[in-house]
Amino acid sequence: MRMVLALGAILLLAAAPPGRPLSVALPDADGPLPERYGVSSVAVNANCLACHSAGMITAQPRLTRVQWGETITKMRAVYGAPINPADDAAILDWLVAD
Structure with missing residues (x-):
């Protein structure tokens, strides 16, 4: 982006x-993303801010865990995003935290 x-x-x-x-x-760049409802933002900051601003990430519509998982897979497979697979669960936890 x-x-x-x-x-x-x-x-x-x-x-x-x-x-x-x-x-x-x-x-x-908006700086790093904060912890969200007690869920650490370390994995999101380490993997997502390489391509997206914090503002772009927080402006996304609410998606289910499955939908976000599909989005991570698409970013990795289609766009070549260097997302560490070991961080997928932590990224998903943050994205769906409420």
Whole structure:
């Protein structure tokens, strides 16, 4: 996601009229995610923040544990996300905590 934003910023800068500087504000990383309802955020911070901002993660719709598991599998298989399989349960615990 950050790579797409950076590429978009580069393309905007390249398209700027000569002599007129163009500024682009990229989203802030938001920092690490907090513990959620007593569930540690260590695994989420270690695996998910490499590609997603904390704001993006917390803005996602509520999904079931099975749906989040499918999402983690998709990110790993389709997008090549380096998510440690040993962290899957801890990530899922945090994502569905309420």
